[in-house]
Amino acid sequence: MNDVNGDALRLAALERENAKLKKINAALMRRVEQGLADNGNSFTFFQVAVELEHRIQERTRALEQAMAELEAANFALTQAKRAAETAQGRLDVAVDTIADGFALWRPDDTLARCNRRFLDLFPNQRGMIRPGLHFEDFVAAVVSDGGVLEARDDPFGWLQRRVAYHREPEGSLILSMADGTWQRISERRTGDGGRVGIYTDITDIKRQEMRLRESDLAAHSLLLQATLNSIRQGIAVFDAHGALLAWNHRFSDLVGLSPQALAVGKRISPRERTLCCPLSGALEMAGTRGRTLEVQYNPMPNGGFAMTYTDISERKAAEQALRDSEAKMRLITDALPALIAYVDNQQIYRFTNQGYEDWFGIPRSEINGRPMREVLGPRLFDGRRHYVERALEGRASVFELELPAPPAQYRIRQSDVYSALRPRPRRRAGLFCPDSGHHRHPPRRPRAGAFQRTTGAARGRAHH
Numbered sequence: 238m239n240d241v242n243g244d245a246l247r248l249a250a251l252e253r254e255n256a257k258l259k260k261i262n263a264a265l266m267r268r269v270e271q272g273l274a275d276n277g278n279s280f281t282f283f284q285v286a287v288e289l290e291h292r293i294q295e296r297t298r299a300l301e302q303a304m305a306e307l308e309a310a311n312f313a314l315t316q317a318k319r320a321a322e323t324a325q326g327r328l329d330v331a332v333d334t335i336a337d338g339f340a341l342w343r344p345d346d347t348l349a350r351c352n353r354r355f356l357d358l359f360p361n362q363r364g365m366i367r368p369g370l371h372f373e374d375f376v377a378a379v380v381s382d383g384g385v386l387e388a389r390d391d392p393f394g395w396l397q398r399r400v401a402y403h404r405e406p407e408g409s410l411i412l413s414m415a416d417g418t419w420q421r422i423s424e425r426r427t428g429d430g431g432r433v434g435i436y437t438d439i440t441d442i443k444r445q446e447m448r449l450r451e452s453d454l455a456a457h458s459l460l461l462q463a464t465l466n467s468i469r470q471g472i473a474v475f476d477a478h479g480a481l482l483a484w485n486h487r488f489s490d491l492v493g494l495s496p497q498a499l500a501v502g503k504r505i506s507p508r509e510r511t512l513c514c515p516l517s518g519a520l521e522m523a524g525t526r527g528r529t530l531e532v533q534y535n536p537m538p539n540g541g542f543a544m545t546y547t548d549i550s551e552r553k554a555a556e557q558a559l560r561d562s563e564a565k566m567r568l569i570t571d572a573l574p575a576l577i578a579y580v581d582n583q584q585i586y587r588f589t590n591q592g593y594e595d596w597f598g599i600p601r602s603e604i605n606g607r608p609m610r611e612v613l614g615p616r617l618f619d620g621r622r623h624y625v626e627r628a629l630e631g632r633a634s635v636f637e638l639e640l641p642a643p644p645a646q647y648r649i650r651q652s653d654v655y656s657a658l659r660p661r662p663r664r665r666a667g668l669f670c671p672d673s674g675h676h677r678h679p680p681r682r683p684r685a686g687a688f689q690r691t692t693g694a695a696r697g698r699a700h701h
Contacts, residue, residue, distance in 0.1 A: 248310040251303045258296050258303070338436030344429055346372040346403075358420065358436050359384070372432075373400055386413045403432060411439070419443040470547050471530075473499075477540030491524050491546045521549070529553045582629055584609045 332339050338355035342348055348370040356363050361382050362375065376399050379385060380392045388395035402410060406424035413419055417440070424434045461483070465472055471488030475481055484499055524530040524546075531547040570577045571591035579588035586605050594601045597612070609625070610618040624634040 248307060248314060251307040251310065255300060255303050255307070258300050262293065262296055337438075338434075340434045340436070341427075342372055342403075342432040342434070344431050346432075348372070348375070349431070355436060358438065372403060376400065376403075384415050386415055403434075406432065470545050472546070473544045474537075475541055475544070482541065488544075488546055491528070491530055491548060493524070524548065580609060580625070584625060584629075586612060 332350075332352045333354075335352065336354065338352065338358045340348060340351040340355050348366070348368055350368060351366060356366055359366065359379060361384065362378050365378060366375070373396075376396060380388045380396050383389060385395065399410075403424060406426065410422040411419065412422065419439045419442075421437045421439045422434060423437070424432050427433055462485070465483065465485035466487070468485060469487060471491040472483075472485050473481065473488045474483040481499060489496055489499055520531060520533070522530050522532055528548050528550045531549045533545045533547075535543045535545065537543060567590070573590065573592070575590075576592040576596055577588075577590040578586055578593060581587050585608050589601050589604050591601075593604055597604065604612055613621075627634045
């Protein structure tokens, strides 16, 4: 293009030189004609003719040279023009054949040129896309037509951000279009202050990414489901609207609902919700086949909640068996003619039979849970402390002590305090005290008290 401009300048200079030579020739001719009119001297005419011929020949040669140069310049200009047209044509073909949209914007943000792919990417704006179109008008038309999904919530704000990126381009823009396609826009500055934009359709890439993401999510979901199914507890996760999000097989089995009734995303019915989500404050509920379930409600940050269901039937049965055993033991110990008590390693009564209640004249509820020293009193307790501590250490103790007799009778009671189990290192055993003896009516001179011989056994284990 610079060579073409230089040839054009040289051609213009030659044309000016040719015009100047023509003026000189015309002036010489006028001078000769004027001299002939003033003086008819033949010699003078001859001299002037010779001089004029000489000058005409010089000027003619100069004119011929100028014409040759002009012809060469015209040829070079024609060649340069053809080369420029060929290059422009090749550029047009190259721009139109690329797979991406191309748009060149002038420094004043008006469109200089674009390719056919750019028109294809914006079919609704095809009629207005032509050289001279202002960039903001083009983007505003795309936004007003709803062509960009993310611009629908805040069209004006998105338009401002798009224009700002156009003026200070950095990185790339990823746009989700209304027709389901995705575009990546990359803009760069040109040397003259304009902008060149490349618009790439990345729909296939996005779809591939989505397929890979869905595949990863499916694999993760399978792993999560397998993990949930391996848990012995029933687990169900619900969203804030009560729709089931996830559950395991144990949950279906415990609540007695079929897998079809527990489809993911399905809203559960009120009856099913009562089975799945007893949110009335109950922590235990009846399950299928006579099972007892412990239900825990765990809220989640997104407003949903997770429910865990634990089969506690065995534990409840064990607790009931323990209660039955305790009731049976109490029935037996209450029927025995003896004072029977269990004292832990802190020397606190944990179990007493009816005999204690009859002997001390206070309910067992006021004896159990209280220290021996408090129940017996300092005098009686200090007399047996040594034997109690020996029994707690696992050594059998046999002793006799005088105890106050209950009103209107006295009792002589003989007991053995012994250790049933040897305590482990750093552990102390509890004390089991069967106080055996017999009742008899007092003689005429009732004694103030009776003697008690007590034996204790360590039973159970407790930490220091």
